[in-house]
Amino acid sequence: MNIWELINMYNILICDDEKDIVNALKIYLSSPDLNFYEAENGAEALNILKSNEIHLVILDIMMPVMNGIEALSKIRQFSNIPVIMLSAKSEDTDKILGLNVGADDYITKPFNPIEVNARVRSALRRYFDFGGKVKTESMYTVGGVTLDDSTKTVTADNEEVTLTPKEFDILKMLMQSPGRVFSPKEIYEKNWEESMMPGCEKTVAVHIRHIREKIEINPNEPRYLKVIWGQGYKIEGQ
Numbered sequence: 001m002n003i004w005e006l007i008n009m010y011n012i013l014i015c016d017d018e019k020d021i022v023n024a025l026k027i028y029l030s031s032p033d034l035n036f037y038e039a040e041n042g043a044e045a046l047n048i049l050k051s052n053e054i055h056l057v058i059l060d061i062m063m064p065v066m067n068g069i070e071a072l073s074k075i076r077q078f079s080n081i082p083v084i085m086l087s088a089k090s091e092d093t094d095k096i097l098g099l100n101v102g103a104d105d106y107i108t109k110p111f112n113p114i115e116v117n118a119r120v121r122s123a124l125r126r127y128f129d130f131g132g133k134v135k136t137e138s139m140y141t142v143g144g145v146t147l148d149d150s151t152k153t154v155t156a157d158n159e160e161v162t163l164t165p166k167e168f169d170i171l172k173m174l175m176q177s178p179g180r181v182f183s184p185k186e187i188y189e190k191n192w193e194e195s196m197m198p199g200c201e202k203t204v205a206v207h208i209r210h211i212r213e214k215i216e217i218n219p220n221e222p223r224y225l226k227v228i229w230g231q232g233y234k235i236e237g238q
Helices: 019-028 042-051 068-075 092-100 113-127 165-175 184-192 200-215
Strands: 010-015 034-039 056-060 083-087 105-108 139-142 145-148 153-156 159-161 225-228 232-235
Touching: 010 019, 010 042, 019 113, 034 042, 042 056, 042 068, 056 068, 056 113, 068 083, 068 092, 083 113, 092 200, 105 113, 113 165, 139 165, 145 165, 153 200, 165 184, 165 200, 165 232, 184 200, 184 232, 200 225
Parallel strands: 010 034, 010 056, 056 083, 083 105
Antiparallel strands: 139 145, 145 153, 153 159, 225 232
C-alpha cells in the first residue's frame, strides 16, 4: 500500500495577494480529495507550512511583504514538497529564476483551468510516487552517488543531499541507464509529461545544474553528471 492509499485528503496551499485569483484556483481545482489553505504573501505561507501538513504549494511571484522567490528559497530550507510558481509574466527570466531556487513547475496568468488541474495532479503523483507499476529495483548506485527510490533519499560521497521531487525524478531517470545520453527533449517529456516547447531546453538545463550543485564536489568539473554538447546529458561513475 502506497501513501496515496493511506491519505484521504491532500492539502493545497494557494499563496497570492489577489483574492480573485485564489478563489478562481479553488474553483478550478475543486475536488472531494483536495483541501485548501490560503495565504496573501510569502511570510503567511511559511507560517502555514510550518504548522500544517501541506502537500503542494501554488505560489505567486509578485506579492507584498515577502515575494514568491524569497518564500520559495526559505521553503526549500526545510521542505521538498512540490511548488508550482504562478505569475502574470511570461518571460523566460522569471521561469528560470523560480526554477533556480527550487520550483517544480510554472503556470502563467491568465491560466487555463485544465492546465492547472493537470499540473497539480501531475506534481502530486510524482511526490507520492503514484504510478501503478511494480518496481523491480529501488536502489541505484553510480560512482559515489546512491539513489534509494523506496525512501526517496540520495547520497553523494556518503553525504545525504536534498533534492526537489523533480530533481529526484530526473536523477533517477539518468541513474537507471548509466552511460546513456538523454536528450533535453527526452528528459523534459518524461518528467513534465507534456510535449517539449521552444525554451524548455533551459528548464532542463537549470534542473541539471541544480542537481550538479548538490551531488558534485566541483560542479564546474563534474565527475558524474555530464553534458554531451549538442546531444544531451548522462551520468557515469568514476
